[in-house]
Amino acid sequence: MTAPVWAELVGQDDVVATLGSAVAGQMTHAWLFTGPPGSGRSNAAIAFATALQCENGGCGTCRSCVTAAAGSHPDIAVINTDGxxxxxxAARDAVRRAxxxxxxxxxxxxxxxxxxRLTDQAANALLKAIEEPAPGTVWLLCAPAVEDVIMTIRSRCRPVLLRTPPASxxxxxxxxRDGIELDVARRAAAAAQGHIGRARGxxxxPDARRRRAEILSLPVGLRxxxxxxxxxxxxxxxxxxRAKERCDVLDARELSNLQESWGVEERGRRPAGYAGAxxxxxxxxxxxxxRMARDAIDGVLLDLLSFQRxxxxxxxxxxxxxxxxxxxxxxxxxxxxxxxEGTLGSIDAIVACRDALQANAAPQLALEHMMSRFLG
Structure with missing residues (x-):
């Protein structure tokens, strides 16, 4: 019987079997989880970390599993970025933690x-710790593809490839699990194209579904x-x-924490070094x-790509x-x-727009160029 901790890994039976064997004893110190967006790379890594800490292999109910699921387990650190x-x-902090x-x-x-998203300096800072880990230390890295991680690191990791889970x-x-009406769940799963988090969203x-419907109506309205x-x-x-709405809250909290840590509010002045921080x-x-704004645009482009498909x-x-x-x-x-032929041209335009945004092109100019190519 599959341990409860693996329940969120939909359509990943081979991955669950591999990770379960590792928990049972076939362990190595560094792993690289790869797969397309939404396949569950981070979920797989967190589930694996949880199962490794659990005395019962991921029961889902013990203190260790509960704290891991809540993100508060003292021996599981997650390094991520909103930037x-x-x-x-950040890499050096992780090395110290390791x-x-x-x-x-x-x-x-x-x-x-x-x-x-590791910079070259950050990757080099991690390399030594991954090459020669401290006893009892395990590194779990996540990336879209193996090639996205520098050779010196990926060559020291055991690869775990996740697939795009089927919509069904x-x-x-x-x-x-979520009690969503089956017809709504099916439509959301198909629209999300294998991205579990987006399907759930x-x-x-309903507002997300409305926004998506409005995006899909754009090509028809171009004259x-x-x-x-x-x-x-x-x-x-x-x-x-949308990025502003999400970031304003985070920005305010971070500024408040910075001011508190430097004693700005209590002292009523700015200590030396505060300006740099x-x-x-x-x-x-x-x-x-x-990044959040461009991620939101990329979501729109993927919807348009599915429409043209x-x-x-x-x-x-x-x-x-x-x-x-x-x-x-x-x-x-x-x-x-x-x-x-015209539809293929539109598909090419969407792909080119995504590439341009990755290369740091101005979003509106890239989008205008793409939309103009929809006219044929």
Whole structure:
């Protein structure tokens, strides 16, 4: 019988078997979890860390499992970032943590959720600790692909490849674990294209489903360059607004913590060194805001990509199931209006836009260029 800790790893039977064997004794000190977005890389790493600390292999109910699930286990540290990268200071803190003996659990476990975001300096800082780990220390790194992690680190890790889980399995999970109506769960799972977290968000949030439907209606409404520019501006502004909404709360909390740690509020003045700390915090917050806005735009691009994919499958007369069955009328309209060659051109434009954003292009300009190519 599968331990409860693995329940969230949908459609990952081979991974569960591998990790379960490691918990039972076939263990190594460094692991690299890879897989497409939403496949559950971080969930797999956290579940593995939990099972390693649990005396019963991941029972889900003991104190160790409960504290691990709550993110408060003293011997499980998660290194992540809301910014564009993980810097050398964070890496050095992790190395210092890795040298400690476990205080309660069997291991000192460090989970690096975004190993692909390590700067070169940060990766080099981790390398020695991963090459020659302290006794009882386990490193769990997560990245989209093996190639995203520098060779010297990945060559010292045991790889764990996660697959995109099937929509049917995700829908069943949402229905059974979250109590979501099965039809809603199925539509959300199909729309999320294997991304469990996004599927759960779509299923639970009617506003998220509404925003997505509005995005999918954009290609049908494009008649000229003016429409293209307005659509691009809308996507950019909404992404910026969503990032601001999320970041404002985090920024205020971090500023308050910084002021408290430096005694700014109590003393009524700024101690020497505070200005530099404030500047560093502000820069990191700006990087986080930028990343969140671009992540939001990328989500829109993936939705548009799935829409054009549905248009193409209809044009070619394939039996492939539609991802966006809820907007079947718009898909049919676009399929009749354009040719398969034109649809492929639109798909290429979306891919090019994603590449441009990765290369730090101005979001609105990249979106305007993409939208203009939708016109053929």
């Amino acid at each position: 564009l990268s993980i810097g050398v200071d 040298a400690l003996h476990p205080s309660q659990g069997r291991y000192q476990i460090l989970v690096v959720e975004d190993a692909d 399995a995700i829908a069943q999970l949402l229905h059974e 779509l299923a639970r949030d 000229g360059l003016g429409d293209c520019f307005r659509a691009a501006q809308r996507i950019d502004q909404e992404a910026t607004a 404030l500047s560093s915090l502000t820069k990191e917050q700006e990087r986080r805001r930028k 549905d248009v193409l499958t209809l044009q070619l007369g394939t039996d492939a199931e539609a991802i966006n069955a809820d907007v079947a009328d718009d898909i049919a309209t676009m399929a009749a209006r354009t040719t398969p």
